[in-house]
Amino acid sequence: MGRSEGDGVVLRLFRRSGDSATELVGSAVPLERGLQAYVERNMTALLGVRFLDTEVRTGPLHGGRIDSLGLDEDGSPTIVEYKRGRDENVINQALFYLAWLRDHQDAFEALVARRLGPDAVAEVDWSSPRIICVAADYSRYDVHAIGEMNRRIDLVRYRQFGDDLLTLELVASVAGGTARGGSGGGLVVARPTAEQRLAGASEAVRALYDDIDGRLLDFGDVHSVQLKQYVAYRRGPNFASVKVQARSLLVYLRLDPAAVELVEGFTRDVRGIGHHGTGDLEVRITSPAGLDRAEPLLRSAYEAVA
Known part of the structure; x- marks a missing residue:
């Protein structure tokens, strides 16, 4: 067949x-x-x-x-x-x-x-x-x-x-x-990473997280996995990792930073820089307008792993 x-x-x-x-x-x-x-x-x-x-x-x-x-x-x-x-x-x-x-x-x-x-x-x-x-x-x-x-x-x-x-x-x-838990630990119920970090985040950041989560999942055939430090979004391999901070979201994308016009305070090349999450391009999102601005990059990372 x-x-x-x-x-x-x-x-x-x-x-x-x-x-x-x-x-x-x-x-x-x-x-x-x-x-x-x-x-x-x-x-x-x-x-x-x-x-x-x-x-x-x-x-x-x-x-x-x-x-x-x-x-x-x-x-x-x-x-x-x-x-x-x-x-x-x-x-x-x-x-x-x-x-x-x-x-x-x-x-x-x-x-x-x-x-x-x-x-x-x-x-x-x-x-x-x-x-x-x-x-x-x-x-x-x-x-x-x-x-x-x-x-x-x-x-x-x-x-x-x-x-x-x-x-x-x-x-x-x-x-x-x-x-x-860690090596030698007992069985515990793992609270989702998003819940842990969102608990200490502002209401605005919680709304941003809900928005980006919905947008990434709406791309289709996307699975999210809540891990210790971040939430991974994957389509086979990871294409995006979202880490919640107190006042912003840090998003790591599986994109070549050299192919992206970097903007100070918004996008950063993190090749060779230690960070949680899969991806060499860091995107900092602090507002709904910033999320709208980031959406083409999110889409490009999603399409790159097709």
Whole structure:
């Protein structure tokens, strides 16, 4: 079939040849170990996750092996599981491994130190560990189920087109609601970042946040995730990160600052400057007029990750 059928978006891929359009025939053959290895080698580009390890044994108590472990662009520990057969319950399996991961934070951080360097351990954010499931297809029950699980889960569907094309679709995504605290901490209910920071912000900033949140989500196929320091808006990878301050919003966009006319007090190049959030362009928004002014930049960042 040349399209991806199901509860998500129908994907059709065409080859342009002059004025003609030829639909490419996609394959949903069972995922092989070679494709898992390919995803692991290219995990940053494909999933926005830095690869850490493969086939991680969970010991005699859990008695399994996590397909892939990584650290995403927000610093969230990430489990990637691949569904090889239609009847395999990959979501429950990943949740089982998530329990192991939260009980072995020290081991995970030691792995981060070995693979990415000791400084990377400070980036690890345990407020919202993440599960990514990769499969040829999902049922409507899978899509409904993750909404009931109160965990941060992404369902990604793949299709292969010949020997040289691979597509990945984000079929469904939920942000979750509970998280474990720092290394060795107990289970706590994580208050959303927006709620924490908005509590100390002015009424005007709270109104600005509501406005920008609505505008970003209205772009379509956008998912927001509330993290420890900011709210990430993503379309696959993050395209915007919003940090609430007492009198303003700081927005970090996945745009090249060199391609933008920088205006003092409004936009700033933060390449090489430590900051929370994904993106090299910082936009400071202090008023509704400033948000209107920023909207073309928000739209450009959204379109850049299409």
